[in-house]
Amino acid sequence: MNTSTDRRIAVIGLGAMGGAMAATLHRAGWEVTGFDPSEAARSAASDAGIRATDTLSDLAGTPYVVLSLPAASMVQTTVPQLLAAPGTIAIIDTTTSEPATSRQMADLAEAQGAAFVDAPVSGGRDGAASGSLSAFVGATGGALAAAEPVLLALTGGKYSHIGGPGSGNVVKLLNNVLAAANLVSVGEALGVAQAYGIDPATAAASISQASGGSKVSANMYPNWVLTGTHDSGFSLGLMARDAALAVQVAAQIGETPALLAAVAGQWQEALAVLGPRADFTEIARTVAPAITPAGAPGTTPAGAPPAPVTTNGTTAVA
Template sequence: MSNNRRIAVIGLGSMGGAMASTLHSAGWDVTGFDPSEAARNAAAGAGISTTAELRDLAGVPYVVLSLPSAKIVEATVPVLLSAPGTIAIIDTTTSEPSTSTSMATLADSHGAAFVDAPVSGGRDGAATGTLSAFVGATDTAVAAAQTVLDALTGGRYAHIGGPGSGNVVKLLNNVLAAANLVSVGEALGVAKAYGIDPAVAAASISNASGGSKVSAAMYPNWVLSGTHDSGFSLGLMARDAALAIDMARQVGEHPELLAAAAEQWQEALAALGPAADFTEIARTVAPAVTPAGAPKTTHVA
């Protein structure tokens, strides 16, 4: 196999593992890394080569990052660039703009491209190569990463602007989704209090100007059903909402409505814990609409 079809996937959790499988199925020579032995074993079970040492992947031509935080991105990229050969690093992490800007500068000094490409579409999109991505990078860096971006998204990515801009728009997307999950829940709670079936209300609203993916899909599929099994954690959404508000304040903006919604996510986090599904926000803002009901006790870390 061509050396330029070699790719490393760093982070083999729900999203990273699915992306690794998609790349493997598309004919890439994939090696995965995760500090978790269980995650590595799961990837190996899908036919993906793995390593327990990040440094083994230094100099691999292409790299996809799917990591929990910007701090881990900052610790990982220098290791990957410690040997020559890297062409492009595609960071799908919901990271921070300043991190992506500094990592792009570092990569460029090593003759490599760094692209912030946080994704949307969940594990199903990752497993089918139909994610959407918010891309921040120079034109040259996007061109270097294009074959990987195409494999992960089927071409469904938007080049927003320079380094860090993908992170800005992804965080705004997530805090909007967070606010919508709160507002739709509250609205359906009112509907139920009037004796209206929340599923009927959600369907009606979804066909009108107040409709959204939250009312049309998330609440019917994961909340009203009581399954709460989207695969995305409440802890991550609470983190993203808080990051979005911090990011806004760094440039002198004070989005009051979004900040209020972000605070409700912090309250849900305290009540339910970080491992809860993110759709369980309904259990704190509109417990009557989900069979799961209100949390019984406050979560203890």
Template sequence: MSNNRRVAVIGLGSMGGAMASTLNRAGWDVTGFDPSEAAREAAAGTGISTTAEIGELAGTSYAVLSLPSAKIVEATVPVLLATPGTIAIIDTTTSEPGTSKSMADLAASSGAAFVDAPVSGGRDGAASGSLSAFVGASKDALTAAGPVLEALTGGQYAHIGGPGSGNVVKLLNNVLAAANLVSVGEALGVAKAYGIDPAVAATSISNASGGSKVSAAMYPTWVLSGTHDSGFSLGLMARDASLAIDVARQMGEEPELLAAAAGQWQHALAALGPSADFTEIARTVAPSITPAGAPKSSTDA
């Protein structure tokens, strides 16, 4: 197979593993890395080649990153660039704009491209190659990363602007979703207090100007049902909401409503723990509408 169809996937968790599988099905020669043996074994079970040594992937034509934090991105990119041959690194991590800018400069100095391309669409989108991506990159870097972005999103990616801008808009997207999860929960709690079925209220609102994906899908599917199995953790959403406020303040902005919502997520994090499903925010903002009810105390998380 042509070297230009070789891609390394760094991070084989829920999202990275699904993206690796999608690339493999699309005809790419995929090798995955994850420090977790269990994650490597799960990926291998879908037909992906894996390695326990990230250094073996240096110089691979393309690399996709799906990592827990900006700090790990900063530690990973120099390893991949240690050997010549990299065309583009596509970072799908919900990272920080300053990190993406410095990684883009580092890649350019090695003759490679780096794009920040945080994604939305969850496990299902990753598994079906129908993610949407918020892309921050120079025009040349965007062109270099194009083949991989196309495979992961089916063309559903938006070029937001230069390096780091994809991270900013992704964080704003997530803090808006976080705020909406709080406000819809509070509103449905009021409906319940009046003896109105929250599901009926959610459907009615979803057909009107106050409606959103949160009221139309997230609450009926995961909250009112009591399943809370979206696959996205409360810890990650709390982190993203907090990061969004940090990014705002770096520019001298003080978004009061979004900051208040981010504070509600920190409260839920303390009460429920990071591994709770993110839809369990409803248990702290509107426990009356959730089958599980309010968390007993922060020590029960």
């Protein structure tokens, strides 16, 4: 186990997940500095007692670093800047990234005496805020030991060492595409139940106690879909990206998972209709619109007032 007592840590990316992880580390006694190009994100971090900077180079050489970035391309440009000064012990990348990128960054870090681990996480903003995330870790044994203090703070020990660099990314992508498939299949199933006159909530609760049950049927549909709130905090754009990446990673080694490819296609169709900023649970609006109060895309949600009608530039209520 790593025995460093230095508690300085940088969190790169202060969005919903990164901001929550920064707050968790701060409460756990770490000396946290955050970076984000967004002034609003930096302000929110400051309100939580976290020092924030708008200059990434300020954080070069920080002993520990957590990355929470939107894409592998940003990991590739960020890590060299963080390693530009000596002192880095471990970089923990929670980004849902690409295995080849993680392998490259692990080699780069090792050449400079630092550790890099790919540790994409699951558990959403609630898990990030409570320090109860789960993580899929790809790393050498030495890199894992160096990163362990941070992993423990973010997960409470709930992480799996999958294998070498990049392997955490592979399993996280497979996890997400399976969740994407389940969101589609549960929605379709509950749509069938409703068509038979069965309350979707009752069907979901019953299924969740049987062999067809899952977190999707037990939590996601009851909490975010059937209520019409769709406020999980994870975007449809990111899930569509992850599903597509999972299929691409499979193709790189000659695998052709037909069902997963079909699911990825459905998410691309939903993305085209709903846009990347929609909540990922809004996939239900395209596969089973009758079961969510939000309704199908382009329709008026149940209970909403009628839309204004515009005639010759004048707005009137229909």
